[in-house]
Amino acid sequence: MKRLFNNNLSKILIIFTILYLLKYVLPQSFMLEVIILSIYTMGCSFLIGRVGFVSFGQPAYLAIGAYGTAFYLYYFGTNPFVAILVGILLGLIINIITGAFFIRLNSSYYTLCNQAFCVVNFFIFQKALVKYTHGDNGLWFLSRIDPTPVIDLSRTEGVFIFAFLVAVGVWLLFNYLMNHSVFGATCLCVKCNEEKLRFLGYNVFNIKWLAFIIANTITSLAGALYSLYFGFVSAGITAPSKAIEPVAISMLGGAGTLFGPLVGSFIFIGLKDIASQVISYWELLVGLMLIIVMLAGEKGIVGSLEGFLSKLINKHGNNEGLQATNIEGEVGSE
C-alpha cells in the first residue's frame, strides 16, 4: 500500500481513472473544463513552484495557442488536429522569443512584465488585429471542424477523450520533469539559489529559458484545446483581469506539486458552476479559501495533504517502513 502511494505513476493512473469515471456522475462539460483548466494551470504551477517565476500574464500564452488554432480553422483549413498543432507551434515560437527576454528579469519585474505582455496581447487581439480577430465578437468556427477518425474532434465527446489523453500525457511529462530528471532538479535549484547552480557549472539562463518554453507551450496547448472545445475565440480570453486565475488556482491546489493544478481547477470550476448558482459573488469563496489554505502552510491543498498522508502512511506502514525509520534515527544520532 505504502509503495503504491509512493509511486507517482500509480497515483497518475488512479487519479485519472477516477477523473474519467467522474464524467458519468458529473456533467461532461464540467469535467472537460476541469481538464483543460488544469492543463492551463500546470505550466503556471510548474513555473511558480519549481522555478520561482510568478506570472500574471498567462492568459497571453493561452490566447496565442487559442488564436493559432482559431485562425487555422477560420481561415485556412478544417482539420482539428492540424489546428491544434498550429496553436502549439505558434505558442512555441512566441515563447522561444519572449522567453529569451523575460527570463532575464527577476521576481516582481518578471511578474509585471508578463502582465504587460498580457495587456499588449489583449490590445492586439481586440483592436490592432480586429480585421482578423473580430475583436470582442470573436471568431466562430465550430461548423468548420471536420469529423476525424478514431477520436472525432467535431463532437464534445471526442474533444473530452482527446483532452483527457493530452492531460495524461502532460502529467506523465511533468512527473518525469519534476521527479526523474536532472532538468527538474536544476529548476528547483534555480528557485532555491541560482548562484550555487552556476558554481556547479550550469548555464542558469538556458535552464530558465527551457522551463519557460515548456511551461508556456503547455499553456498554449490548453488554449488550443479551449478553442476547439468552444469552437469560438474572442479577445476576452486574454483579458488581463483573468490573469490572477491560474496563479490563484496554482496556489490553491499547491504550486509545484504534481496534482495541485488538478485539485485547484476542480475546486475553482466547482465553485464557479455550483456556488455561483447560490451566490453571485462566488469569487469571494475562492478568495477566502485561498487565504485559509495559504495560512495553513503555504503549500496549497495537495502540498498540505501530501505531508499529512505520508505521515499517516508511515505511521500505519509495514515493518519495512519502521525499519527504515530506525535506520534514519541511527544516522541522525551520530
Next chain:
Amino acid sequence: MPKNNTILEVTNLNAAYGQSKVIFDINLNVKLNERVAIVGRNGAGKTTMLKCIAGLLKASSGSVIYDGMEIMGKAPFEVAKMGLKYIDQDKEVFLDLTVRENLQLSSYATGDYNWDRVFEHFPKLKILLDRKGAYLSGGERQMLMIGRAILGDPKVLLIDEPTEGLAPSIVNDLVTTFHDLSKDSAIIIVGQNLSFVSRVAQRIYAVKEGRMIAEIRDKEEIKEATYSRYL
C-alpha cells in the same frame, strides 16, 4: 602546461560596487597543488576577490589567467566547467534535494560520476546519501559542498571561510582534508581563523582595505601566525 607550474595568475585586479571601489590592483598567483590563504579583516575585499576570479562579479579591470587562458569576462558556469570551482561561505546546499541528488547535479554538469573520491575524503556522506540538504548539520553541508566541487577533477578550489560556524573537531578534520585535496587541486582559502590558516596554508596573502599588503612565505611566520600584525 602553464609556465612555472602557475595554474592561476591574477594581475592588477580592480573591482567596485557601483561607485565604491572595493579592491585595488590585486596581484596573486597560485601554483599547481599549492595551498594558499588570503587573510584580512571583515570588509577587506577577500570574498570580492574570489568572486571576481570565479566570474561571479565583474571586475572593472585586470586579468585572470587560469591554466594558461584568460578567463576574465567568462560566465561563472564556464569558469566552473573549466575546472575552477568556488565554494561559498554560507554553507547552503540545495535544501530540497538529498545528498545523492546534490552529488548527481554536480556529476551531470561535469560528467564525472566517480563518487569514490568524494567518499574517500568524506565517508560520512555515503551514509547520508538519502538525507535532504535541509537536515544536514553545518559540517555535513560543508562536506557536501566540497564533495560536489571536487567532482570533475577541478584544478583550483576557491574556498570562502570554510571554518565559519563549524565545531573545533570538524575544523581539525578539514585541515587533513585540505592537505589531501591539494594532491589533486590547488586550493585558495579565504579565512579569518588564523590557527586554521596556519595549519593549512603554504603561502599567505594579507589583504587590508582592498589592497594586497603582504605575501608571507616564511614557514615559521606562518606557523606562529605572526603575520597577524598585517591585519
